[in-house]
Every structure is written in C-alpha cells, then in structure tokens.
Amino acid sequence: MRTITLINGDGIGPEISDAVVKIIDASGLKINWDVQTAGADVVHEEGTPLPPRVLESIKVNKVALKAPVTTPIGYGFSSVNVQLRKALDLYASVRPAKNLPNIQTRYDNVNLVIVRENTEDLYAGVEHRIDENSAESIKIITRKASERICRYAFEYAVKHKRKEVCVATKANICKLSDGLFLDCFRKIAQNYPKIKTREILVDNLCLQLVQDPSQFEVIVMPNLYGDIVSDLTAGLIGGLGVAQGANIGEYCAVFEPVHGSAPDIKGQNKANPTALLLSAIEMLKYIDETTYAEKIEKALYKTLKSGIRTVDIGGTASTTEFTDAIISNL
Numbered sequence: 001m002r003t004i005t006l007i008n009g010d011g012i013g014p015e016i017s018d019a020v021v022k023i024i025d026a027s028g029l030k031i032n033w034d035v036q037t038a039g040a041d042v043v044h045e046e047g048t049p050l051p052p053r054v055l056e057s058i059k060v061n062k063v064a065l066k067a068p069v070t071t072p073i074g075y076g077f078s079s080v081n082v083q084l085r086k087a088l089d090l091y092a093s094v095r096p097a098k099n100l101p102n103i104q105t106r107y108d109n110v111n112l113v114i115v116r117e118n119t120e121d122l123y124a125g126v127e128h129r130i131d132e133n134s135a136e137s138i139k140i141i142t143r144k145a146s147e148r149i150c151r152y153a154f155e156y157a158v159k160h161k162r163k164e165v166c167v168a169t170k171a172n173i174c175k176l177s178d179g180l181f182l183d184c185f186r187k188i189a190q191n192y193p194k195i196k197t198r199e200i201l202v203d204n205l206c207l208q209l210v211q212d213p214s215q216f217e218v219i220v221m222p223n224l225y226g227d228i229v230s231d232l233t234a235g236l237i238g239g240l241g242v243a244q245g246a247n248i249g250e251y252c253a254v255f256e257p258v259h260g261s262a263p264d265i266k267g268q269n270k271a272n273p274t275a276l277l278l279s280a281i282e283m284l285k286y287i288d289e290t291t292y293a294e295k296i297e298k299a300l301y302k303t304l305k306s307g308i309r310t311v312d313i314g315g316t317a318s319t320t321e322f323t324d325a326i327i328s329n330l
C-alpha cells in the first residue's frame, strides 16, 4: 500500500482534507496517510510551524497532499508554504484553470495552465527595514531557476499536447531581473521548435485574460506574478473553491489547492473541497493511479452536472452533502 504524507492544515483545511480522504477511500484505493501537522497549532509545542518531521515524511514518501496553512499577515512566522517549497526545492508551481460542468462563469472556453517559478523572486521574502520609515525587498532572479522553470513549461506543453507557451514578465521595467528571465525563456525555447512562443507584459496579460482567456494554453512566469495571476485565473473558472495546484520538484511533489485557509468560513461546513480534490486527482495521476483518478474525476463531474454544488459556486450544499454526493456517484 502506498504511503502519502497528508498535511491537514488549519482554517478550512481539516474539513476539506477529511472530505477528500473519505472520497479517495470510497473509490477503493487504499492509501496509508502519514498525517503531519504544521502551522500555528504546532508552534507552541515544537517551536517552529514547520517541524523537521514534516519535511522528513515528505522526503521519504516523495508525495504529499496539503491543505492550506494560515500565515499571519504583516507579523509572525514566515509562511509554512514558502518554507516547504524552498526546503524541498519544489521549483514548479503548476496551476491549471479549466471550466468545470455547471459552474456559471463569464467564460466557457478556459483551458490554460499557469507554470509559476516557485523558489525565488520577491516571493522569497528577502527583505529588511532600512529605518523606521523605509523597507527594502530584494527581487532575486537566477539563470539556473529561470531556465529550469522555462524548460518545465515546454516539457509540460509537449506532454500535454499544448501548442504554445507564453512568457509573462515586466522586462520593460525590471530590465535586469525580468530581462534575465525572458532571456532564459528565449534560450530554452530554441530546443522546442514545434512549440509556438508568445511574450507578454504581465499587466497586459491580466487584461487579455479577462477579455479572452481562450487565447492562452501554458503561461510561464516568475514567482510573484504567478501567485497573483493564478488567483485571477481561478476567478475565470468559478473561484478559489475549484482552483487546483501542484508544487513539483525533482525528487518530490506536494499537491495543494491555490486557495488559503479561508478563516471567514472555518468550521461552518461551507467550504468547497473541489480544489483539494482536483489537486488529489492530479496527485493520483502523478503516482500512476490513473484509473482511480479518472473514477473520482467522473464522480465529481457527475455531481456538479446534477446541480449539487457548494455555496461559493452557486449551490446550497454543505461540504458534507457535496462529499456524500460524490461518494454515491463513484
């Protein structure tokens, strides 16, 4: 039986991870979940929000499913999510945005993937106070990380039969840092002559995405832009409750939704488990459990088609009602 690390998270994390574990279990696939706690709940006892045992577990199991973990805003410990990605060198954040059945949005033709560099840029949080009234944050872009993520994007395009890879930067303003990223993109692109390329400034990308998202297939970009733009693309397909994600490294992978711990709806049996479920489905494909992945995906689609939906996507079902409906459609 395969052992997979499960980080239950906090906020709505435990509710949605319970739902997803129940669904996978009901599909007939036996998984030994190595449950690991992290975040604010463990700081007092273990002195850190990301104890070494969590990293060890993922290193041994190679794969983890992760629910969101709260990061204090503007104070306190640095993000568990960022620390995890850095410690395990999970360099590629892959965030597909694809329409789901029966979820009303402005568009019915979205099928794109954001490939976000996951280890550096302003998102690395390297910053300091200069004096009481000023602070400085350092934007780090390296050739090694930029070439690696661009190569990943092209390989992804080849594997998933996508015709074009677009790169989004602000290389007109950040000529050195984003300029280097763009340079790496152009260099790597030469190895993939059959894939079309497109270069776009990230502000124009936002405009184009909300006007006609069908123009895009795979979009690669530095870390911070990827963080922001993937919330935008989540909005194109029905919101954060349905936006899946994966953090892929050379040696291990952590599958997690785009959304955070949603403290505003915590404990209300309202959270949509779809984003974590879609992340788990990708995880099952990643470990070659494709039959179970497809079985669960079909049950999810059938449930949505039948009109059973959580509140965030226009329905009335609670987390547990939605979960039970998926299980009965398996």
Ligand code: NAI
Binding pocket: 012, 067, 068, 069, 070, 071, 072, 073, 081, 240, 241, 242, 256, 257, 258, 259, 260, 261, 262, 263, 264, 265, 270, 271, 272, 273, 274, 275, 312
């Ligand atoms: P958020 O994604 O938690 O919530 C934004 C809005 O979307 C809220 O109105 C929330 O109710 C709704 N929402 C999110 N997921 C939902 C779901 N599954 N079903 C229904 N509605 C959902 O973003 P926010 O409020 O900015 O962040 C809250 C905390 O989460 C922060 O501490 C942040 O640092 C953390 N966070 C953690 C992430 C992770 O663990 N990977 C990623 C993003 C944020």
